[in-house]
Amino acid sequence: MADIVLDKVSKKFPDGTIAASDVDLEVGDGEFVILVGPSGCGKSTTLNMIAGLEDISSGDLYIGGERMNDKAPKDRDIAMVFQSYALYPNMTVRENMSFPLRLAKLDKATVAQKVDEAARVLELEQLLDRKPANLSGGQRQRVAMGRAIVRSPKAYLMDEPLSNLDAKLRVQMRTQVSRLQKQLGTTTVYVTHDQTEAMTLGDRVVVMRQGRVQQVGPPQELYDSPANLFVAGFIGSPAMNFVHARLTDGQLSSVLGDVSLSGSLRRALAASDAPADLILGIRPEHFEDAGLVDEAHLGTGARFEGQADVVESMGSDKYVYLPLAAERASTAELDELAADAGATDLPASGAQLVTRLSAESPATEGAQVRVWFNPEKIHLFDPETGRNLTLAR
Amino acid sequence: MGAGFGEATPARRWRWGLLDLAVIAFALIPVLWIASLSFKTTATLTDGRLIPAEWTLENYQSIFDTSQFTRALVNSIGIALISTAIAVVLGMLAAYAVARLDFPGKRALIGVSLLIAMFPQVSLVSPLFDIERRLGLFDTWPGLILPYITFALPLAIYTQSAFFRQIPWDLEKAAKMDGATQAQAFRRVIAPLAAPGVVTTAILVFIFAWNDFLFAVTLTSTERSRTAPVALSFFTGDSQFEDPTGSISAAAVVITIPIIIFVLLFQRRIVSGLTSGAVKG
Numbered sequence: 001m002a003d004i005v006l007d008k009v010s011k012k013f014p015d016g017t018i019a020a021s022d023v024d025l026e027v028g029d030g031e032f033v034i035l036v037g038p039s040g041c042g043k044s045t046t047l048n049m050i051a052g053l054e055d056i057s058s059g060d061l062y063i064g065g066e067r068m069n070d071k072a073p074k075d076r077d078i079a080m081v082f083q084s085y086a087l088y089p090n091m092t093v094r095e096n097m098s099f100p101l102r103l104a105k106l107d108k109a110t111v112a113q114k115v116d117e118a119a120r121v122l123e124l125e126q127l128l129d130r131k132p133a134n135l136s137g138g139q140r141q142r143v144a145m146g147r148a149i150v151r152s153p154k155a156y157l158m159d160e161p162l163s164n165l166d167a168k169l170r171v172q173m174r175t176q177v178s179r180l181q182k183q184l185g186t187t188t189v190y191v192t193h194d195q196t197e198a199m200t201l202g203d204r205v206v207v208m209r210q211g212r213v214q215q216v217g218p219p220q221e222l223y224d225s226p227a228n229l230f231v232a233g234f235i236g237s238p239a240m241n242f243v244h245a246r247l248t249d250g251q252l253s254s255v256l257g258d259v260s261l262s263g264s265l266r267r268a269l270a271a272s273d274a275p276a277d278l279i280l281g282i283r284p285e286h287f288e289d290a291g292l293v294d295e296a297h298l299g300t301g302a303r304f305e306g307q308a309d310v311v312e313s314m315g316s317d318k319y320v321y322l323p324l325a326a327e328r329a330s331t332a333e334l335d336e337l338a339a340d341a342g343a344t345d346l347p348a349s350g351a352q353l354v355t356r357l358s359a360e361s362p363a364t365e366g367a368q369v370r371v372w373f374n375p376e377k378i379h380l381f382d383p384e385t386g387r388n389l390t391l392a393r
Numbered sequence: 394m395g396a397g398f399g400e401a402t403p404a405r406r407w408r409w410g411l412l413d414l415a416v417i418a419f420a421l422i423p424v425l426w427i428a429s430l431s432f433k434t435t436a437t438l439t440d441g442r443l444i445p446a447e448w449t450l451e452n453y454q455s456i457f458d459t460s461q462f463t464r465a466l467v468n469s470i471g472i473a474l475i476s477t478a479i480a481v482v483l484g485m486l487a488a489y490a491v492a493r494l495d496f497p498g499k500r501a502l503i504g505v506s507l508l509i510a511m512f513p514q515v516s517l518v519s520p521l522f523d524i525e526r527r528l529g530l531f532d533t534w535p536g537l538i539l540p541y542i543t544f545a546l547p548l549a550i551y552t553q554s555a556f557f558r559q560i561p562w563d564l565e566k567a568a569k570m571d572g573a574t575q576a577q578a579f580r581r582v583i584a585p586l587a588a589p590g591v592v593t594t595a596i597l598v599f600i601f602a603w604n605d606f607l608f609a610v611t612l613t614s615t616e617r618s619r620t621a622p623v624a625l626s627f628f629t630g631d632s633q634f635e636d637p638t639g640s641i642s643a644a645a646v647v648i649t650i651p652i653i654i655f656v657l658l659f660q661r662r663i664v665s666g667l668t669s670g671a672v673k674g
Contacts, residue, residue: 053566074572086567090585099581100571147571157570 002064002154002187003029004050009059011045011211019045020211022059027155030185032178034202036192037234038340042211043191044159050189051157052076064154074103079148083160085140087132093119093143094128100151118150121180138169145180155187162197174200195235199223207231209336229279229386230333232379238284238319238354239337242329245280245380252380254280255326256353259302259375268392269380278389279329279381284319286377287355289363290370298372305370308363309352317356320363322371324351333386424649431642438638452643456628462644464616465624470651472534472620473602476541481595483542484549485587489579491550492557493565510547518611525612532614540608545598552597556590557583592659600652621648 004027011020020042027033035043048054050061052073061068068076079100087096094115101111119125122142132140141161148156161177162170178201181188192198198205199219207214207222207230215227219235226232232240245254250266252259261269290303306322313319328338328351355371363369380390430438431452433445440446456462490496491503521540522531530536560583568578584591609620619627625644628637 051566051570053569072574073566073569074574078570080567080570082563082567084561084563086561086563088564088567088582099568103572103577147567151572 003027003031003062004155004187004189005060005062006046006050007060007062009046009049009061010057011042011049011054012057018211020049023208023211023213025206025213025216027187027189030187032181032188032190032201032203034190034192034198034205035208036195036198036205037208037214038336039193040210041208043193043206043208045211046208047157047159047189047191050155051078051080077153078155078157079151079153080157080159081144081148081161083163085132085144085164087140087143087147089132092129092131093124093135093146096132096143097124097128097146097150100147104151114150115146118146121149121183122146137165138173141165141173145177149180149184152184153186155189156181158188158190160192160194161190163192163194177201195237199235205235207234209234209333225391226379226388227391228333228388229281229331229381230337232281232381232388233334233337236283238356239341240281240283240379241353242279242281242334242381243324243326243351243353244329244383245278247274247276247278247380252278252280252375255324255351256280256282256304256373257302259378262376265375265378265380265390268390271392272387272389274380274389275382275384277383279331279383281379281381282373282377284354284356287357287371287373289357289361290372291362292358292360293372297374301372301374303370303372304353305368306353308365308367308369311363311365313359315359317359318361318363320355320357320361320369320371322353322355322369324353326351331383331386427642427645430638431646433639435635435639438636452639453647456640456644456647461616461627462621462624462647465619465621466648468534468616468618469603469621469648472537472541472618473599475534476538476545476602477595477599479538480542480545480549480598481553481591484546484553484594485584485591487546487550488553489557489583492554493562506547506550509543510551514544514607518607521608522611531612532618534618536612537605537608537618537620540612541602541605545601548601549594549598552594553587553590556587556593560586596656596659599655603648603652 004025006023006025009020009023010018012018023042023046025033035046037043045054049056050063052068052071056069063076063078088099091099097115097118098111101114106114115128116125119128122145124139124142124146127135127139127143132143135143141164144161158177162173165173174197177190181201190197190201192201202219204216205219205222206216209230215222215231222231222235226235229242233242243254243256245252247269250261252261290298293301304322306324308320309323310321311318312321328334353371357363357371361369378390379388381388425443429443429445432448432450433440434447434449434451437446487502491499517540525531525536530539564582564586565578568582569575573581604622605620606622606626609623610626613619613623616624621644625641625648628640628644
């Protein structure tokens with residue numbers, strides 16, 4: 001077991017594209033760290049550099065305190081689970097799992113014992129003599145995990161290991177991966193584009209965009225205090241609502257109405273030298289049907305009324321979509337997030353407000369709906385830099 | 394069969410059956426004719442019947458009477474096997490590089506190997522004759538093996554690189570992560586998966602070398618290195634007026650047999666989908 005330290009690690013490909021720039025990251029011994037971001041953000045490249053499958057253009061990589069830049073993958077003593085599983089089709093499950101041990105020239109008895117042990121942990125005992133072609137997707141995934149854990153490496157690297165499974169199996173495997181990692185206590189770096197996996201699995205999450213680390217922190221911290229627009233928009237589902245807003249004398253006016261800011265928010269804005277034009281962000285789950293909020297709270301919050309465009313009842317709660325009389329807030333970050341979510345492929349529609357209300361809300365499609373939100377829950381961003389100006393509150 | 398072509402109605406089946414039969418007849422009748430000639434006696438050679446009126450093994454006995462044909466067979470087998478082995482191994486290494494690596498001059502290499510494949514061999518025969526005479530390669534095994542390798546390599550590189558491209562690169566990465574060196578990854582993971590491609594290539598190269606007449610007739614002069622197809626053309630009758638058709642047919646049948654054996658032995662290995670189950674769910 002070991003810690004992994006990336007010190008200003010960059011990757012520049014021969015054609016000039018920069019896949020990762022100045023990535024600084026410290027993964028503690030036994031820690032489970034998730035690299036997340038839209039496709040092309042450099043998360044897989046970063047993982048491959050740790051693995052040794054890609055050369056590091058500049059910066060240093062340390063595993064267990066030892067500089068690893070020039071070591072071949074086989075000399076780094078780390079195991080990797082691939083998105084495609086990469087099982088050797090000409091070998092049985094047993095041969096697949098014992099391959100790393102046989103390469104390490106362990107004696108036959110030890111190999112057999114270790115493979116049996118790993119097979120028991122992953123419930124693969126019945127499948128040891130089958131070929132990968134005769135396994136289901138979930139079984140193949142477990143074999144891939146087995147091949148990684150069998151030699152007790154210093155660290156595991158996982159490259160979207162669950163993304164080829166169907167939705168139900170993915171949830172099951174997710175908990176299994178989590179349990180396995182806790183049980184083994186081995187340092188793990190896990191790449192995913194699925195934010196549910198990012199939020200549920202990791203001790204800490206690293207959000208990346210265009211080869212740069214945007215924010216590193218525990219999942220809840222990323223959700224509560226996103227460092228910038230990109231993290232705010234990326235973490236959380238459905239995504240945070242963003243609208244343009246203007247600040248005048250502590251009053252914030254936007255398409256959601258005028259809101260007077262609390263003292264702490266004002267101080268935070270003043271401290272960070274905020275411009276007058278801002279982007280207001282608020283999460284769908286921070287809205288409530290105004291009819292369900294008691295009088296005492298109603299006064300302290302802000303209200304917005306609109307004709308419900310679409311109402312999706314999830315049983316536990318209701319998603320209500322309200323049209324907004326404004327353009328969708330647009331910055332480089334938000335456009336990239338929209339592109340990643342596929343929103344740019346949809347026919348152009350005006351901005352809309354996504355709200356998540358209690359199931360008791362009487363909202364129906366086409367009806368007027370009044371929603372309430374707590375101004376304390378809003379985030380304000382600098383449209384130029386994307387920086388979150390309300391972090392200091 | 395049938396899938397995507399609509400239902401197999403009796404009428405359709407008949408049509409396809411007739412077409413298949415025509416194709417098979419077109420390919421096999423000349424072969425059957427040769428086989429039939431090889432079993433005929435000299436007197437009945439020209440009777441125009443497919444099934445010999447009188448069966449005889451005389452033709453076969455006659456070709457094995459002298460060392461001329463047996464020696465040529467040994468030459469043919471030796472030269473074709475050695476050429477195949479070298480061309481396939483060199484081709485495998487080159488194909489792996491072409492499929493997997495980006496190196497300066499890759500396009501030039503592919504272009505040049507295509508050029509060699511398209512080059513008319515006839516135009517090379519006289520220069521090669523002169524070169525080999527001076528180098529002392531004329532009428533030797535290496536004298537034939539070398540040009541065979543040259544002309545088989547483009548084929549070997551092309552077919553094998555197509556197979557290498559089908560092997561998921563992740564497998565090689567996985568092998569490296571599992572502690573294999575580049576050489577071990579190739580030998581223990583990639584090469585076994587490329588086996589069908591290697592075997593297919595080996596068959597094609599072997600047939601090319603085995604069938605060659607042009608180089609064999611110009612670059613050899615004695616039994617020392619003369620191959621079977623050439624030896625066959627040197628057959629004569631017992632007298633000037635006797636037709637050697639019977640013995641030529643017998644020899645033709647004999648030299649077809651190794652190819653048939655070769656293909657039958659290896660066709661089981663030429664199964665596609667050997668890599669299935671490697672990746673994805």
